[in-house]
Amino acid sequence: MVQFTNVEFAYPDHAFAMSIPGLSVDDGQHVAIIGPSGSGKSTLVNLIAGALVPQKGSITTCNTKLTGLDDAARRRFRLKHIGMVFQEFALLDYLNVRDNILLPYRLGALAMPADASERADKLAQSVGLDRHLKRHPQQLSFGERQRVAICRALVTAPSLVLADEPTGNLDAATTNEVMTILANCVKASNATLIMVTHNTELMDRFDRTIDVTQFEAAAQR
Ligand code: ADP
Numbered sequence: 001m002v003q004f005t006n007v008e009f010a011y012p013d014h015a016f017a018m019s020i021p022g023l024s025v026d027d028g029q030h031v032a033i034i035g036p037s038g039s040g041k042s043t044l045v046n047l048i049a050g051a052l053v054p055q056k057g058s059i060t061t062c063n064t065k066l067t068g069l070d071d072a073a074r075r076r077f078r079l080k081h082i083g084m085v086f087q088e089f090a091l092l093d094y095l096n097v098r099d100n101i102l103l104p105y106r107l108g109a110l111a112m113p114a115d116a117s118e119r120a121d122k123l124a125q126s127v128g129l130d131r132h133l134k135r136h137p138q139q140l141s142f143g144e145r146q147r148v149a150i151c152r153a154l155v156t157a158p159s160l161v162l163a164d165e166p167t168g169n170l171d172a173a174t175t176n177e178v179m180t181i182l183a184n185c186v187k188a189s190n191a192t193l194i195m196v197t198h199n200t201e202l203m204d205r206f207d208r209t210i211d212v213t214q215f216e217a218a219a220q221r
Helices: 041-049 071-081 097-101 116-126 142-154 172-188 200-205
Strands: 002-010 016-025 030-034 056-061 082-086 160-164 192-196 208-211 216-218
Touching (some): 016 041, 016 216, 030 041, 030 200, 041 160, 041 192, 071 082, 082 142, 097 116, 097 142, 160 172, 172 192, 172 200
Parallel strands (some): 082 160
Antiparallel strands (some): 002 016
8 A cells, every 4th residue: 555665755955854764554554643743744644645755765655656756647646546634624715515525526637427426425424514515614613624624535535545633623522523534434435544643542543653753864964
């Protein structure tokens, strides 16, 4: 599912660098990425997604070797195979819930299948949003907004869902509710979940944790 081999990454003109000799995540696993702020969690997620490219080594995600693909090919790969959930939800206020869920199909790289709308509605129903399909994000609670984002991440039936602090803006009760929904939706679509979190209370919901502090490296300047 995800395989890193001898990966070295540094931001240009920045003292932060990561060295990842080997890392693999199996199909269907639910993995938490942990580490203090600034330790490289988002960087690791972006490397897995092919949004960042290492200076050395190889990264294979969902059976595709990302290192070696150009920017456009990696973007197409991302839209097709990966669902993303963010802390700030990243919903578009001028679109209603149904159109926000269908957003991955409006970004140009994927043809909208005939049953996409039906699939969006079914996903919304599975997370209890069916009454809200015509509403806009600002008319929803934060927990409801994150449920829309979870549906959007899953509408293309991706094999990998990457979530970066998806409960960071939610209170404890809503965190539990959204985590249960996220894990259930990912399981129902036989996907893999890789999620950044600070929340130690969520750890026992995952098959394993990856502590990124082990990958800290001295930057070559
Ligand atoms: P975390 O997700 O664990 O908080 P990040 O992966 O966001 O950590 O960041 C790791 C380090 O890389 C930090 O020192 C951060 O300032 C730096 N960093 C993050 N993004 C960039 C960037 N686009 N350019 C330069 N440095 C960055």
